[in-house]
Amino acid sequence: MGEAVQTMPRRLLGSELRRLRRAAGRSLDETSAAIGKDRSQLIKLEDGRATLTAAALEQLLTYLAATARDRKKLLAMGVEARKRQPKRAYVDLLPGSNSRIADLEADATSIMNYDRSLIPGLLQIPEYTEGLVAACDGAWWEKSYQERANRITFRLERQKLHADKSLLFIFTDDALATPVGGPEVMRRQIDRLLEAGARPNTTLRLMNATDPRNPCPQGALILLDFDGKTPRVGLLPVAYGPSTYLDEPTDTDAIARCFQRLQELAYSEEESRARLKAAREAM
Numbered sequence: 001m002g003e004a005v006q007t008m009p010r011r012l013l014g015s016e017l018r019r020l021r022r023a024a025g026r027s028l029d030e031t032s033a034a035i036g037k038d039r040s041q042l043i044k045l046e047d048g049r050a051t052l053t054a055a056a057l058e059q060l061l062t063y064l065a066a067t068a069r070d071r072k073k074l075l076a077m078g079v080e081a082r083k084r085q086p087k088r089a090y091v092d093l094l095p096g097s098n099s100r101i102a103d104l105e106a107d108a109t110s111i112m113n114y115d116r117s118l119i120p121g122l123l124q125i126p127e128y129t130e131g132l133v134a135a136c137d138g139a140w141w142e143k144s145y146q147e148r149a150n151r152i153t154f155r156l157e158r159q160k161l162h163a164d165k166s167l168l169f170i171f172t173d174d175a176l177a178t179p180v181g182g183p184e185v186m187r188r189q190i191d192r193l194l195e196a197g198a199r200p201n202t203t204l205r206l207m208n209a210t211d212p213r214n215p216c217p218q219g220a221l222i223l224l225d226f227d228g229k230t231p232r233v234g235l236l237p238v239a240y241g242p243s244t245y246l247d248e249p250t251d252t253d254a255i256a257r258c259f260q261r262l263q264e265l266a267y268s269e270e271e272s273r274a275r276l277k278a279a280r281e282a283m
Helices: 006-024 028-032 040-046 054-063 066-080 095-109 125-137 145-161 173-177 183-197 247-265 271-279
Strands: 088-094 112-113 164-170 202-207 219-224 234-237 243-246
Touching: 006 040, 006 066, 006 088, 006 095, 028 040, 040 125, 054 066, 095 145, 095 234, 095 243, 112 247, 125 145, 125 183, 164 173, 164 247, 173 202, 173 271, 183 202, 183 247, 183 271, 202 247, 202 271, 234 247, 243 247
Parallel strands: 112 164, 164 202
Antiparallel strands: 088 243, 112 219, 219 234, 234 243
């Protein structure tokens, strides 16, 4: 296992392997000894700064008792991770991309999140999430109660990982006019937003949905910052299909500029809070 350039495929593979190791209840020392590697090498692997040969990855997956489904997915990710030439944008075509986004969010020290016409996922109450997922049931996947339940549980679990991070949320005010789950659900959802906005690590800003100066009028945007030693990652969330990651400075600098513009156009925290309260009273 050698030192490798940190690319998105390597970072995503490392995050998956870390989660698999923790789920198996194995320590870094136990795992590195089992596959004949130094502890420092395994740390580099999980940080996306090292690679494994196909045979060594097979050995690691066997030790961690990976399921057949995980084994197939992670071996395919290993092929991507061993490629030498990074692409400007990495498109994650393999199953379970949502879990890898959650891994990156968990590792980040700060998260900037812009949403159009929706309450950001990390701020949703269960009933609001359920309303959104129910609307997609039978459209983006085969109609299934279990699939709905899994997606709701996954989204709510993601919210537990961010108590100590710097969080910025900007979303357009038409999200408050869309009665997802009905008026009572929306009242409780706004209560949750007011509570979140009062936290010292969270900045919550509303934005006029009809502002023609909006540099991002058609979709959502996420920017993840890490420890300063790891490149930032930009995400372009989509309703359906593969996740696209951007970690080249040219791209993440542009996303950062976009967030700066969004903050300049958004209502202040005080005005946003007042508008949230007014929307709640009007329901």
